[in-house]
Amino acid sequence: MLTIALTGGIGSGKTTVADRLAELGAGVIDTDQLSHELTADDGPMLPDLREAFGDGVFHSDGRLDRAALRQRVFDDPSARKRLESILHPPIRRMMLERLEVLDTPYAVMVVPLLFETGQQRLAQRILVVDAPEDVQIERVRTRNGLTVAEIERIIASQVPRNTRLANADDIIDNAGSPETLEPQIQRIHRHYMDLAVRTPSR
Structure with a gap:
């Protein structure tokens, strides 16, 4: 293919x-959509993000505060690298897994x-x-x-x-x-x- x-x-x-x-x-695989799946409510990467960035990037109900996280990583290059190290590997794995099952x-x-x-x-x-x-x-x-x-x-x-x-x-x-x-x-x-x-x- x-x-x-x-x-x-x-x-x-x-x-x-x-x-x-x-x-x-x-067949289309969008990594932005994969990122949202990983960080949605009860998403599998939320605990890692909380550990890395603290409660300040979360709403009181436990949802990820995307605006706060975006502000954090663009204010601090080291925070951006930390975010990338958390999200990019699982996004890449999901992308390749979904590529394998496409029939287009x-x-x-x-x-x-x-x-x-x-x-x-x-x-x-x-x-x-x-x-x-x-x-x-x-x-x-x-x-x-x-x-x-x-x-x-x-x-x-x-x-x-x-x-x-x-x-x-x-x-x-x-x-x-x-x-x-x-x-x-x-x-x-x-x-x-x-x-x-x-x-x-x-």
């Missing part, structure tokens, strides 16, 4: 592209921190969804209500845009409207379907 790693900066439109590819027949022409693994975590070798091709920084900022500000300063800090914590583009096998330009995005998704889907036919079965 052909494997694709889909990545891009915050607000670039990764989820939009992945959801559309899923509708077209791709090709698989798309959505990994926002693909290059930051050195996971680009897990896939045969890398698809980057790209958008200029000003577009990223406006989308995230509208979607999440974060301040421009907060969004800029998140962007600065990710690999530079030119690094993603230089390492991409395929690029979708999502700087414009949905009308310009759909034809690109259709083209890349047809391309992956063609490649999948020539990819040996596992």
Whole structure:
């Protein structure tokens, strides 16, 4: 089965592209969703997070306070590394386990921190969804209500845009409207379907 790693900066439109590819027949595994499963109410990683960061990143009812945790890790690089060391290994294991049971022409693994975590070798091709920084900022500000300063800090914590583009096998330009995005998704889907036919079965 052909494997694709889909990545891009915050607000670039990764989820939009992945959801559309899923509708077209791709098997999609989103690591952000895996992270939410692991840290949901009664999630298996909550005790580790409480031990590492204390009660301050939890609501009084025991639910994870995601905003408090996000603030904590972006204020303290060592806290961010600690969070990554807790969550990234189980996320990777879950991703590979779900990849093994997919029965689709090709698989798309959505990994926002693909290059930051050195996971680009897990896939045969890398698809980057790209958008200029000003577009990223406006989308995230509208979607999440974060301040421009907060969004800029998140962007600065990710690999530079030119690094993603230089390492991409395929690029979708999502700087414009949905009308310009759909034809690109259709083209890349047809391309992956063609490649999948020539990819040996596992």
